[in-house]
Amino acid sequence: MSKEVNVLEKEFLDYIKKMQAYEEALALIYWDLRTGAPKNGVEQRSKVIGVLSSEAFQMSTSEEMAKFINELSERTEELSEVAKLSLEECKKNYEKNKKIPAKEYEEYVILQANAESVWEEARAKADFNMFQPYLEKLVAFNKKFISYWGYKENKYNTLLDMYEPGVTVDIIDKVFGELKDVIVPLVKKISEAEQPQTDFLFQPFPVEQQKAFSHEILKQMGYDFNSGRLDTTVHPFAIGINPGDVRITTRYDENDWRTSVFGTIHEGGHALYEQNISKDLVGTPLCTGTSMGIHESQSLFYENILARDLAFWEKNYDVLKKYASGQFDHVSLEDFYRSINEAKPSLIRIEADDLTYALHIIIRYEIEKALFNDEVEVSELPEVWNRKYEEYLGIRPENDGEGVLQDVHWAGGSFGYFPSYALGYMYAAQLKNAMLKDLPNYEELLRNGELLPIKEWLTTHVHQYGKTKKPLEILESATGEGLNAKYLGNYLTEKFSKVYNL
Amino acid sequence: MSKEVNVLEKEFLDYIKKMQAYEEALALIYWDLRTGAPKNGVEQRSKVIGVLSSEAFQMSTSEEMAKFINELSERTEELSEVAKLSLEECKKNYEKNKKIPAKEYEEYVILQANAESVWEEARAKADFNMFQPYLEKLVAFNKKFISYWGYKENKYNTLLDMYEPGVTVDIIDKVFGELKDVIVPLVKKISEAEQPQTDFLFQPFPVEQQKAFSHEILKQMGYDFNSGRLDTTVHPFAIGINPGDVRITTRYDENDWRTSVFGTIHEGGHALYEQNISKDLVGTPLCTGTSMGIHESQSLFYENILARDLAFWEKNYDVLKKYASGQFDHVSLEDFYRSINEAKPSLIRIEADDLTYALHIIIRYEIEKALFNDEVEVSELPEVWNRKYEEYLGIRPENDGEGVLQDVHWAGGSFGYFPSYALGYMYAAQLKNAMLKDLPNYEELLRNGELLPIKEWLTTHVHQYGKTKKPLEILESATGEGLNAKYLGNYLTEKFSKVYNL
Structure with missing residues (x-):
């Protein structure tokens, strides 16, 4: 019946x-x-x-x-x-x-909550021993979950699949390897080159004026204020409540306008994605970004690739000057451009520049992969972490607070999440390359502040689909090929060769 | 089992x-x-x-x-x-x-929605004929509902009971009658007396400064900003989301600071009620104000009785001057006090002053009561309305837009709601009288800006109970007697005799 x-x-x-x-x-x-x-x-x-x-x-x-x-x-x-x-x-x-048996899941949720508060204290005290037993339990739980869920080829694939469905250890090993081979030597070269002047960046820039400038840039990007709003928070974020209501927040630092401006552009990139999902998907679980990585490709495309492009500032540097209080009056466009693209190795991921950021991610990926394949113990993590920072970035944390304890992700049980950040950056560079075929006048568009065709291209190839296509399907149908690290490699090489006159 | x-x-x-x-x-x-x-x-x-x-x-x-x-x-x-x-x-x-049969209720909900949009147009065009068929249907539905629900003594009692449980036509007839006997002659006397000067009220007062002053007054009242926030809207309101989250909104008119200041105090009165309901009631349907009327007693107590008292301004007039841009520099406290207590008959309820307001309500009550007792037809309402305005207020609407069509309530099917406004005012005056017995230094408290004991008195006798006591139970246990119109009558007589030197 x-x-x-x-x-x-x-x-x-x-x-x-x-x-x-x-x-x-x-x-x-x-x-x-x-x-x-x-x-x-x-x-x-x-x-x-x-x-x-x-x-x-x-x-x-x-x-x-x-x-x-x-x-x-x-x-x-x-x-x-x-x-x-x-x-x-x-x-x-x-x-x-x-x-997952309900009882086990309940225990896990409680563990997560406790772990986060212990982590907070441990980080403040730079005391890994304090956090270690919690992290061990979190890893053990996740290993057990993998045994319930099953896995293909590599246990870690099951975790990756939660954030980036279809992207496997095989794929990431290859692209992260290629990326590392480009970035590590580039970072070395840059550290020996002449450094850009940056002191003029850190002058008082009234918050209201920063806000007005951010508004203007968001409009240029095509962010629809009838389908969203901009508020102030300590930790900026974008949230799609429905496609007609996608809100972003930012924070303001009077002595560093970059915080709010690049932050707003980043969240604006996320927001354009959520605002332009097909209305047909409203009321279904498909009405959201398809993955962390594709989401990040949108925010990073706008923040790094578009808004740190010289052509973008050929239009907007004068606008910025209009809102600022004279701090750029004697700074040439070229010097300004170099200043916002400064790159140098640092210890803290969330403060990293656009070149070295991927190395922070690669380190975390390698550690997580080893953890879930029983190639490393939780107790060894501080040493492994520090060794990798030394090897890839040439600097070594002085304590675990600025080392292995710096991120909240593991305390929340989010293993497999980190790779999405670097995948997103790679997607972004690859999408940009494909975009150039359809919009050969891309630079001219930036120079004229005509950013709408760019948004439309992204809507056509990415945004509209919501979760109806998997990340690699999006990438393949938009660019005609699978994930390829060379686009980000080439982009970074060209960009930083130009900025540092290599 | x-x-x-x-x-x-x-x-x-x-x-x-x-x-x-x-x-x-x-x-x-x-x-x-x-x-x-x-x-x-x-x-x-x-x-x-x-x-x-x-x-x-x-x-x-x-x-x-x-x-x-x-x-x-x-x-x-x-x-x-x-x-x-x-x-x-x-x-x-x-x-x-x-x-109510589900199907009938559904029809009614649709009717309400349509009636509201027709009403909006009808009011704009001052065209009662357009609205009449909708109003007739709304009344008919409510009569049918009364037949389903049953009634005691008077059909209209069933509607009253939805907003003011326990308050009946018998009670209201008596108190409204007494009130009318005080207000109507008082209004007449005042219209013949010397009018207060008010021109100085309408000077530009920067919105940010109005906001800062309103904040200061809210704090004085005991509004807890950790349990609420103040925002800006076209139509001000207070909303209790839970007792730890009671938000208010206000609107700002640069050329009439009274809008925001008295509006904020009014909504603040509502908010104090919701903020101070006993935490034991959270998560139950009892965790809200007990009735429209008791709610209004709190807002009107603060807005009219407290914040239009001379003693209140003995403290706050200097504070106000500090925020204002010089408009009060040559205005004595006495003249200021008289200006904010100006009373004169007008046609529109929501613009009415504190003396004549009750007459607007009494008119609506008399009409609703007659409607539901089949003593008047919907088609006769414009004429009945205008006649009563002439009789009670001495002025007659020139069209139905400024007459019978002015309020949204009937278009939304809210019959029985109006009396609460005037009941609230009576409750407020009666509560004030009881409060004086416990706080004989009431005026001194106002003069010192020490408003917390007043809030505490109201919490003890009103707020904490939420919906666990009915309106008249609240009133009787707080004041030792049933609803008595003489307190409001006396208050208005004394107040306006003073303001108008009668």
Whole structure:
């Protein structure tokens, strides 16, 4: 007595629409918590988050969901494309969530929370021993999860797949290797070259003026203020609540305008992605960026490739001067351009420049891969970390606070996440290369502040698809080939040869 | 095989906690929609509202709810006070919602939406004929609802009870009658007296300075900025999302600082109520103001009784001058005091002063009562309206746009709502009178800007109870007597005799 497939499809779509409604309410709550929700209301708000997220979670693992998956999976050829792909997404989540015993998952969630607060203290005290037992447990849990979920070829692939579906250790080993071969010698050359002047960057630049300039650049990029807003927070972020409501935040440093301006452009890149997802996907789990890496490709394309291009500033340097209080009056465009592209090895990932950043990521990738293949123990991490920094960047942390303890990711159990940052940068350079074929006047567009054709190209090839295509599908259909590290390698070589007159 | 009552009570409390979680998410969504949500996201957000509110509604009328009501109602003496009162509240809603056939209610909701948009156009065109058929249907629906719900003594009582439980036509007839007997002659006398000078009020007062002054006053009142925030909107409001998160908004008119300052104080009065509800009630339907009228008593107490008192300005006039740009430099405190208490008859309720406001309400009450007792037809309303304005206020609308069409309430089907405004004012005056017995130094407190004991008195006698006491119970336990119009009558007589040197 099975239902007509179209009736069942309709029921399934209604069901996921409801789940997405909870997710949307949660997204708004998160945005609010980070942009000024009164602190005394937070405790009760957390309970609301608990109710809504457990409702959404239960729906994702319910018997009703199981029924949809069972009955519709056999007849996918009769389903609409959106229903079919949504079903796949739901199935993936269902299996992922169902395979972990509830009790174990609960323990893990508690461990995560404790680990994060211990990590915070350990980092402040630069005391790895304090954090080590927690990290060991987190790794052990994740190894067990991998055993539940299964893996192909390499255990670490299962973790990578959560952030960058389809991208494997084989692929990353190859591209990160090639990248390292370009960046490590480049970093060495640069450190011996004449350094750009940068002192003029750090003059007081009134916050309101920084804000006005950021607004102007966002508009130039094609960020739609009728589908978003810009607020101030300590930790900047972009959040897609729905495609008509994609908000970004930034922070302002009066003595370093780059924080807000490049930060806003970065979040703006994320936001353009979420604003331009096809409206057909609203109310489904497909209505979001397809992966961390593709998301990062959008933010890094705008922040690094576009907004650190000389042509971009041929248009915008005068605009910037208009908002600034005279700090650039005696600085040539060339010197300005060199200053915002300064690169030098440093210890802290989130403060790294655009050239050395990938090395920070590669180090983390190599460590995670070794960890999950039992080639290194948690207790050895500080030493391994420091050795790699010395080898790749030529500098060595003086303590674990500025070394292995610097990132929150592992404390939150997010293994497999880091590679996405560098993958995103590679995607960005590869997409730029493909874009140039369709927009041979790219530089001229930048010079004229005509950034809309660029956004449109990205919408056509990336944004619109949401999660209906996997990362490498996006890349391949946009660029005609698989992931290729040479584009980022070439981009970095050309760029920094120019900046440093190599 | 009935469950232990304590198990069932726990299940019931969890159940209503979940309902309240949906309500809290909805409250945040409403706040966000009114304070700058991007317009392109609204359509999808409305669907989220639909999902969450229908979920909450279904829970309020579900079989599970029926089971709780049936099984727990018989054993209320075994329940905690909070559970018992929550159950009563749920039962009341259950019965109210269950008695209307679903299909009829659906039709009514659609009618409301259409009526509001027609009303908007009709008001703009001052065309009552356009709106009349919609109003007729709205009245007819409400009459039918009354027949489903039943009534005691007067059909209109059923509508009153939705906004002001326990307050009946008998009570209102008496107090409104007494009030009218005081206000109508007072208005007449005042119109013949020397008018206060007011021109100095309408000078440019920078918005940022108005904001800073409003902040200072809110702090003086005891509004807790760790449990709230102040934003800007076209239509000011206060919203209790939870007691630790009670937000207010205001609007700024550069040429009339009174809009923001008295508006903020008004909303601040509402907010103090919601901020100081007992934490024991969080997560239950009792965690909100007990009625429209009691809520309004708090806002009107602060806005009119406290913040238009001479003693209040003995402290704050100098503060105001500090923020203003010289407009009060040559204005004595006495003249200032008279200017902010100017009273004269006008046609539009929301622009009315503190003396004549009650007359606007009395007119609406008399009309609604007549409507639901079949003593007047919808078609006759414009004429009835205009006649009453002439009789009570001495002025007659020139068209229905500034007459019977001015308020949105009827277009939204909110019959029985209006009386709360004037009841609130009466409650406020009566509460003030009782407060004086405990705080004989009330005026001195105002003179010193020490408003916290006043807030504490209100918390002790009103705020903390949330919805655990009915409006008249609050009033009686705080003041030792039932609703008595003489307090407001005396207050208005004394106040305006002083202002107008009668």
